[in-house]
Amino acid sequence: MGKLARKVAIIGAGMCKFGRNFPLKRNPDMWVDAWIDAVNRVDNGIEPKDIDACYVGNYSSDLFNHQGHLGPQMANLVGLTPKPAARFEGACASSGVAFRQGILAIASGVHDIVAISGVECMTEVSTTLVTDTLATASDNLFEYPAGATFPGLYAAAASAHFHKYGTTHDDLKRIAIKNHENGKENPYAQMQQSLKEIMASKIKKFESQGRDIPDWKDEMDFLGSSSNPMIASPLRLFDCSLVTDGAACVFLAAEDVAKKYTDTPIWITGSGQGSAALSLHDRGEITGFIAAREAARQAYEMSGLGPKDIQIAEVHDCFTIAELIALEDLGFYEKGKAAEAIKNGETKRDGIRPINTSGGLKSKGHPVGATGAAMAVETFKQMRGIAERNRQVKFDVEKALTHNLGGSGATCVVTIYEK
Amino acid sequence: MPEEKEITVQNYLDYINNKKLMGSKCKKCGTFDVPPRKLCIKCNSTDMEWVEMSGKGKIAAFSCIGVGTSFMVNKGYSMKKPYCFSVIELNEGPMISGQLVGVDETKPDDIKINTPVQVTFLETELQGGEIRVDLGFEPV
Ligand SMILES: [Zn+2]
Numbered sequence: 001m002g003k004l005a006r007k008v009a010i011i012g013a014g015m016c017k018f019g020r021n022f023p024l025k026r027n028p029d030m031w032v033d034a035w036i037d038a039v040n041r042v043d044n045g046i047e048p049k050d051i052d053a054c055y056v057g058n059y060s061s062d063l064f065n066h067q068g069h070l071g072p073q074m075a076n077l078v079g080l081t082p083k084p085a086a087r088f089e090g091a092c093a094s095s096g097v098a099f100r101q102g103i104l105a106i107a108s109g110v111h112d113i114v115a116i117s118g119v120e121c122m123t124e125v126s127t128t129l130v131t132d133t134l135a136t137a138s139d140n141l142f143e144y145p146a147g148a149t150f151p152g153l154y155a156a157a158a159s160a161h162f163h164k165y166g167t168t169h170d171d172l173k174r175i176a177i178k179n180h181e182n183g184k185e186n187p188y189a190q191m192q193q194s195l196k197e198i199m200a201s202k203i204k205k206f207e208s209q210g211r212d213i214p215d216w217k218d219e220m221d222f223l224g225s226s227s228n229p230m231i232a233s234p235l236r237l238f239d240c241s242l243v244t245d246g247a248a249c250v251f252l253a254a255e256d257v258a259k260k261y262t263d264t265p266i267w268i269t270g271s272g273q274g275s276a277a278l279s280l281h282d283r284g285e286i287t288g289f290i291a292a293r294e295a296a297r298q299a300y301e302m303s304g305l306g307p308k309d310i311q312i313a314e315v316h317d318c319f320t321i322a323e324l325i326a327l328e329d330l331g332f333y334e335k336g337k338a339a340e341a342i343k344n345g346e347t348k349r350d351g352i353r354p355i356n357t358s359g360g361l362k363s364k365g366h367p368v369g370a371t372g373a374a375m376a377v378e379t380f381k382q383m384r385g386i387a388e389r390n391r392q393v394k395f396d397v398e399k400a401l402t403h404n405l406g407g408s409g410a411t412c413v414v415t416i417y418e419k
Numbered sequence: 420m421p422e423e424k425e426i427t428v429q430n431y432l433d434y435i436n437n438k439k440l441m442g443s444k445c446k447k448c449g450t451f452d453v454p455p456r457k458l459c460i461k462c463n464s465t466d467m468e469w470v471e472m473s474g475k476g477k478i479a480a481f482s483c484i485g486v487g488t489s490f491m492v493n494k495g496y497s498m499k500k501p502y503c504f505s506v507i508e509l510n511e512g513p514m515i516s517g518q519l520v521g522v523d524e525t526k527p528d529d530i531k532i533n534t535p536v537q538v539t540f541l542e543t544e545l546q547g548g549e550i551r552v553d554l555g556f557e558p559v
Contacts, residue, residue, distance in 0.1 A: 132489050139516075141428060142454055145553045146516035147484055147491045147504040155482030156506055163532040229498065233483040233527035281506045281514040286480045 003302060004107035007255035009265030010417070011113075012046060013380040014038030015248035015373070018365035019190045022123045022245050027065060030247035031056075031074045031119045034370075038115075038249040041380070043262040046251060048078050052111035054085040055102050057095025057118035058369035063133040064122055074117065089369075091137035092318060094118060095248065096273075096372030096404030096413030102252045103271050103415075112254045118370035119247040130243055134368070137407035139279040151240055151319060153280050153408035155232035158321040160286040162234065165336035169234050172320035173223040174342050176238045176362060179317060182349060183359020185391035190242050190365030195219040202227060239320040244365030248373035250380070266383050270305065270416030272298025278410045289409035292329035296403070299414040300331075307331035310416070311353060311397050312382055314375035316405035317360040326403050327355065330414070349393060357382060357391050372404035372413060379417050426457045426467055436552045438540040440472045442513060451511040473510050474538030476556070481505040481519055483527040494543060501525065507536055507556050521557035535559045 014037025016030045025033070039046055054075040061067045068087075075085035090097035095118025102114035122130055134150040135143075143153070161167050176195065183189040184197070193201075199222050206213055216222040228236040251261075258265040274294030277283050283290060300306055307330060315330070317323035327338040332353060341347065347355040358364045358378035361371060381387040383397045400417045424430045426443055431454050434441040443455030447464035453472060458465050482505075484491070485498040496502045505519035518541060522530050541555040 127486070128489050128492060131486060135488055141432075143516045144488060144490065146518050147487060147496075147502050148516060149484055149486065149488055149504075151486065152482045152484045152504045155484070156480035156504060159482060159532065160480040160506075229485070230483070230501075230527075231486050232504075233501075235482070279516065280480070281516045284514070286506060 004103065004268070004271070005109065006107055008103050008106045008268045009253055009255065009258040010268070010376065010380050011251050011253045011258055011261040011265055012038045012042030013250040013377040014041050015188055015370070015377045016246055017188050018244050018246035018367060018374070020123045020245060022121050025245065027061060027067070027070065027119050027121045027247070028073065028077055030121065030245060031117060031249070032077050034117060034119070034247035034249040035078055038251060042251060044260065046261055048080050051080060051083070051113045051115050051251070053083055053105060053114045054080045055098040055114060055116045056085070056087045057098035057116070057372060058087050059089060059091055059094045059120055060133050060136070060368075061121070063129070063136070064120065065124055070119065074119065080115070090411040090413070091406035092316065092366070092368040093372055093404045093406030093411040093413050094369040097411065099250065099372055099376060099415065100271050100273055100413050103268055106252055106254045112257050114252045115249060116252060116373060117247065117249040118373035120367035120369035121245045122243050122367060123245055127243070143279050143281070149232060150408070151232040151235055154319040154321055155235045156280060157286050157325065157408070158234055161321065161325065164287050165339070167324065167339050169224070170220060171324065171339035171342060172239055173220050175317065175320040175323050176223065177219050178348050179356050179360040179362040182357050182391055183363025185389040186359045186364055187388050189359045189363055190244050191359075191363045195222065195238070235319055235321065241318045241361035241366035244367040246365060246367035246370045246374065248370045248377050250373055250376045264384065264419070266380055267418045268415060269418045270299035270303030270414070272296060272302065272414045274298070274412045276410045278407065280408050288325055288329050288335065289405065289412060291409055291412040292326065292403060292405060292414070295412040295414035296330050299401070299416045303416040303418070305399060305416060309399050310401045311395070311399050312357060312393060313353070313355055313401040313403065314358060314360070314378050315355055315403040316371070317356055317362050318366055318405070320362070322405065323355065323360065326405070330401065330403055349391060354393050357387065357393060372402070375402040375404055376415070383417060383419055424469065426455045426469065428454065431455055435540070435554055438552060440474050440538050440554065441469050442472050442511065443467045444470045451513050453509060453513040453515050475559070476507045476509040476536055478519070478530070478532050478534045478536060479506045479508040479514055480532065481530055483524045483530070503530065505556060515554065517554040517556045519557070520555050
């Protein structure tokens with residue numbers, strides 16, 4: 001594993017408000033909002049003339065919006081043309097891949113500053129079309145005819161994990177509760193509500209409709225009730241991330257120039273990327289993701305750090321089970337041991353290693369192509385100590401990690417950040 | 420009898436259409452693959468042959484899906500009538516995806532991993548009357 005030939009830092013990062021933004025905001029609108037938000041977080045300011053290239057992560061604008069070729073389309077919005085601009089695709093890891101390519105382009109010496117971003121507008125099409133489009137990140141020839149959906153594949157992984165390690169749906173409920181607690185504190189999140197608040201608003205709705213008031217004892221009870229319908233057993237509605245429109249943007253700079261823009265750059269000290277067979281069935285292993293373990297291995301080796309050194313992480317919780325498996329794939333916990341740690345509160349905001357302080361994909365939202373970049377935005381904020389409302393962790397974050405998984409685990413990008 | 424057909428996706432799908440589950444066997448290291456491979460990723464050999472699979476295996480993973488793909492929705496599946504997506508480990512070693520039938524999809528807790536299954540071929544009538552055949556499995 002080689003080192004980066006020169007150091008790379010984040011000098012600014014931002015995002016647009018995630019949510020069901022279409023048609024009020026389409027891809028170009030959201031992308032510019034994210035750009036402006038990121039520019040505003042570059043301490044000494046930055047202008048398009050300072051930037052050498054524009055890398056855009058996007059999964060499927062072709063199917064969602066009937067639009068391809070987003071690289072130059074976005075670059076032109078802020079006057080970056082005629083500089084190099086390109087779109088990168090790796091399913092839900094699309095902007096993670098763009099981010100890594102930005103790092104490599106700078107480390108190579110070719111570029112000094114790269115704007116990496118991600119954008120996705122998913123709500124322009126019907127739910128069935130969203131399901132079908134997301135399913136194209138799995139194998140269209142051999143999984144689709146069997147009825148594989150995106151939730152269905154993670155649900156199948158959950159069934160195997162439950163069987164092998166005794167994991168239960170209660171373990172998954174705790175992940176949803178935690179991530180909603182965090183998302184409540186994120187003004188950029190799609191669902192800024194704790195599960196208690198969601199339950200209260202449901203009860204209000206039931207009352208106004210004159211229906212029987214449910215007597216849920218607590219969040220766990222609600223999450224096991226018929227008000228949380230089964231999408232793909234054992235995963236219910238609140239185990240799934242959201243269908244979201246959004247964009248995020250990060251400015252990466254070489255060591256040589258970073259100090260011009262800020263006195264406190266966030267250094268990228270580890271970057272790894274892994275791959276696996278597109279089909280879940282073709283990997284021999286269903287309870288973990290080899291692409292994630294490989295990406296983590298590379299990132300740890302490059303940074304010289306190990307799982308124990310990581311203080312906070314944003315992990316790819318497209319489904320609650322995915323967060324649990326990520327904690328094991330990243331080596332934070334032994335295989336089959338993450339559930340117990342979650343139960344003990346270790347991954348909460350006040351736990352020993354907070355996970356998904358942003359609210360995660362579950363509550364912040366999951367505009368698939370923008371998700372990897374948005375993870376870097378949250379990490380930047382937590383390391384700078386500027387996370388909004390009440391979600392800033394109570395200790396100084398010097399070492400952090402992001403884990404961005406594509407499809408049902410066929411692409412993964414892991415990044416390690418240090419102050 | 421060894422088959423002379425080239426190992427391609429279309430030939431594999433044609434076999435399924437003719438209700439045969441075929442895979443490849445590496446003549447060098449003996450590895451089975453379903454769907455078949457033209458190049459063995461265990462030993463890098465291209466000396467591969469078609470073999471018919473026993474069609475027997477066990478459930479490795481599954482999910483009863485209420486929000487389905489358009490293909491399944493068009494077949495009449497819904498939240499009220501889920502279908503079961505499964506990953507099956509074949510006796511020959513490879514895993515493959517297929518719809519699991521012959522189970523109560525509304526009671527996923529009753530479906531057990533490692534349950535022995537056998538292949539079945541599921542027919543769907545497409546618009547225009549053409550019959551499409553897909554891989555399915557059912558408990559033995
Ligand atoms: Zn071989």
